[in-house]
Structure formats: structure tokens, C-alpha cells
Amino acid sequence: MFQTASTTPEKLLQMLSALLLFAAVLGVVLFFASRVRGKRSDNWVGYLYLLPVVLLLAVGLVYPGLRTIYQSFFDASGKAFIGVDNYKTIFTDGDLLTVLGNTVVWVLIVPPLATGIGLIYAILVDKSRFESFAKALIFLPMAISMVAAGVIWKFMYEYRPDQATVKQIGLINQVIVWLGGKPVQLMITDTGKLNTLLLIVVFIWIQAGFAMTILSAAIKAIPDEIVEAARLDGVSPWTMFIRITLPSVRTTVVVVLTTLAIGTLKVFDVVRTMTGGNFKTSVIANEFYSQLIRASNQGLAAALAVVLFVLVIPIIVYNIRQVRQEA
């Protein structure tokens, strides 16, 4: 049951037995929960219902989290204690500073742009005849994997050498050629962080649909009377946007911005698929994987994960406080 399954029937069998084992565990929990009687029964039912969750979270999240923090003070092999050296490396090493810098660029650009595009689009298609179809078009990239999105955009950015007999097959370079320019090796050009910016485009392409969906719901929740009153006053669309729409969805905008910021900090798949973090495009989450698997530097990987953790916390705290204030 815990062996490697290699043929499809074996795999299916293993899946089935896993599900049965799980059902049996739940069965035991429910059996005991239905048996407890008396004054304290609620205590027992509560603990029984939470038993699987507490076990899983303790072993799968709390213990490993603490262990990683501990590990971040050890060297590559995880054996020798080296204090804060890993953190020193992260904040002084040239390559790792580029990684940090790239992460900052990502977090500064993605949330506002994705939210902005999502908001504008939500307003533009609101109550139009093709609303649900138009929304689905923008939303669809959310449903596919970032790996697939990476392939789709790699194809957009594809470069062919500039020779008379060779034709471009990537749309972006073809447009450059049509406009009279020379094709550019987009993914390896790091002048002005061009390649990083192009990766950011892909992530915005994926996330704008998320922003659009949430903001669209918020816009629809604005009471009709307010909108109607403003219309009767004859306000311009622009005034309507600034004075009514924007203030009404402010909290939601903050939630979307912060949620996107958290997602952006953890961005991994897009970078991994499109450049592998080469050509100065790496970000923290990708560097974590590179250090862990490629460089076999457990200590540094752990420290990078902790840095990621520390960066996420203030954004989440801010998010919760904003929502609390409104409530």
C-alpha cells in the first residue's frame, strides 16, 4: 500500500486503498463521536472532530515550519551551526541581491497593474450584453496552470535570428519586425530588466481575472439608488468613477491588492518554466528551489523560505486590519 505503484491499475488500486483507509479513519472518529454521552460530551465530540486536522497541521505545517527556521542557522549540509551567516549571504551576495531586487520589482508592479486592469475591465463590461462571455475570456488564464501559461507566453516571446530567409514565429518579435525593428532575444535580454518585466506581463495576464471577478462583485453590490441618484444629477462617467465607484469598492481593492502581493511574493512556476531563473530573472521563491535542489544548500534554502515568510506577514496583518476596520 505504501509501495511505489508503476502501472495504471496499481496506481488506481493504491488510490482506492488510500481513500478506504481515510474513510476508515473518519468512520472511527464518527463512531466514537456518536457514542459519547453525558455532560462533557460536547468536549469529546469537538476534540474528536478536530483530531485529524490537528494531527495533520501539527505534523505537516507547524513542526516543519519551526524546523525550517531552526535549519536556516545551519550550513549547506544542515550539520554545522553557522549563526546568521545564511541571512548575511542573502543580503550581501551580488546574485542574491539581484534576486531580492527582482522580487521587489514584481511586488511593486503586479498588484497595482493587475488590480487596475481588472477594475477597468469590470466597469467596462458591467451590465453589457456580453458580460459573462467577456468576463470568461479574461478569467480563463486563472484556470490553467502557470506552467501552461509559461509555455503560451514563451511562444509569444520566441526569437528567431535576424536573417533574410528566417521568419519569426513569436508574435511579439514579428510585430517588432513589422514595425521595422530588429528581432530581440526577449528572454535573455536583461537590459533595464526587460526579461523580468516580460515575465511580470505573464503573471498579470494570469491574475487580472482574479482581480476582475472580485471587483466586479463589489461593483454590483453598490446600491442602485446611489448610482441612480448620481446619474440624475448628471455626473460625468469620470466623476462617477472617482466619487462613487472607487470609494465604494475601496476595501475590496485593498483586499485584492494585498492578496495579489502575497501571491506575487511566492511566484515560482512562471519563472521556473520560462527562464529557470537564469539571465538575472530569479525571484526568492525560485531561488529557494534552486538552492534546495540544484545547489543542495539546505541552510540557504531554509533562510530564503524564512525571508519569504517574514515578508508575507506584514501584508497579511495589514489586510486583516483593513477588513476589521470596515466591519
Added chain:
Amino acid sequence: MTVTPLTTTPEITPVQLSAAAVAKKRLSSPWASLAAIVIAILWTLPTFGLLLSSFRPELAIKRTGWWTFFTDPQVTLDNYRAVFDNDTGVNLGTYFVNSLIICIPSVLIPVSVAALAAYAFAWVNFRGKNILFVAVFALQIVPLQVTLIPLLTLFVKMGIAGTFWPLWLAHTTFALPLAIYLLHNFIKEIPAGLIEAARVDGAGHVAIFFRVMLPLLTPALAAFGIFQFLWVWNDLLVALVFAGGGDTVAPITLQLANLTGTRGTAWHLLASGTFVSIIVPVTVFLLLQRYFVRGLLAGSVKG
């Protein structure tokens, strides 16, 4: 959830109608429509280009852009055959099966475990409830990366590395904090009267959970289930760390990512492979869009 359904427009008098119509006209100016269409095209074109390419012959993909299809249409299914063919070494069929095997328990288990926990948090009075709930809620902030190294060591020690178990366990665990939070928000909205009535009738917590809660919870369970399904199907990080070696456990995303590394120029394989990997999530999305959006809204708008 604060997103209320659209309130019905009040009766409109003729005077209002004209004013509203004027404003509406101004709002839906041609420029606004144009902007919407431009955005929609920009968002669709990249996928469309690759989709079209996946049906073009290998040589045509390598030599000309997909837009030449409109002047020189050539269609073939060879690329799709190639990614399922043993000889090319791509073997997407195997990875496709792996993805399904990974997904099904990774959705069913956390959803049912979280439903029980959410019920306990909402309707069972036990000591330490509040502290536990805050702890579970707070665990949402732990990024996956922080847990991966020790988990990897743990799975190796347990002797289950290289099987599906690490993936099932990891995906289940990572889903729990958010799942419990969302389901709890939903479950506590259920009127207390319903539960009290059941208690008066002599139903215990097990009976109440199955007879009263589960039917009412179905939409929320579906919403989270779809969310989790897409997340697991599309995952790369967990798969890379726990299912690195070969085609015994690795999901389709992993094989696709490998192809971009090793066959970065084999666009005929990459194009068709991408669409094979997309077909399941997109079908789920299109069929169950309503629930997916509900899950998204519950997750991001305060509860």
C-alpha cells in the same frame, strides 16, 4: 461574505428613464467598448496562437508564424498523437493519469476533514475552541516553502518518498487552514434554530452533521472542492519537490515543465502538450464556473 446579489432596480418613471438612458449612453461610449475589446483580444490572443499552432504540421510551426495559417491553412493531429506516443518519450498519457490519481484524494480528503472541523468550530461547545480556531486561522500565513525541506526528510524517513502519499498528505495539509476558514464562515450562517430543532428531536452531533449540515453545505463544499482541484491539478512546486523522479508519480505539469527545459524548441510537442494539460481544468472551470467564482469570492472578501 458581504457581496449581496444585485438589488432589483426600482420602478423607473419616464423622466428617470430618459436621464438614466442618457447617462448609460455616455458611459457606454464607443471608446469604452473599444478599450474592452482591445483588452479581451490581448488576453485571448496568446492562447489562441498556441492552440492554432498545436494543429499545424511540425515544419510549418518551426518555419512560419501561426498567423500564416489564415493564408496557408494546414491542419494535422500528428502533434497530439506524438505527445501520447511512447517513441517520442513524452508519454503524456501516463502523466495525465498521475495527475488524476494525485487530485482525487487531494480534494476529497481535505474537504471532508475540513467540513467536520468547521462544524465543530461553529456548533460544538468544547473547551479551547477559540484558541484552536485562531491557531488554525493563523496557519494560513505559512508559505509552502517553509515546510518543504523538513517534510521531504520526514517522507524519506517514513519510507514513502517516491509514492503518491507525500503528494496526498502535503496537498491535504496545505489546504486545511483556508478550507476550514471558508467552510466555517459558511456554516455559522446556518440558522441556530435548525440545529436546536434537531437536538430537541434527539439527534446527536453525528446525525446533525450528516442530516442537517451536509445537504445545506453542498454548494460551499463544491466551491472549495473545485478551487482545490484546480490548485492541485495546476501545482508545480509540491510536485517538483515530492515527485521529482520519472513517470511513476509526477503529474502532467511537471512533465510539461521538463519539456520546456529539455525540448524548448520542439514547439509541436509543447503546443499540443500544453492543451492536453489545460483540457481538464478548463472543462471544470467552464462547467462549474459559478461555484468556482463563489469560492473565490468567499476567499477574498471578508467573511
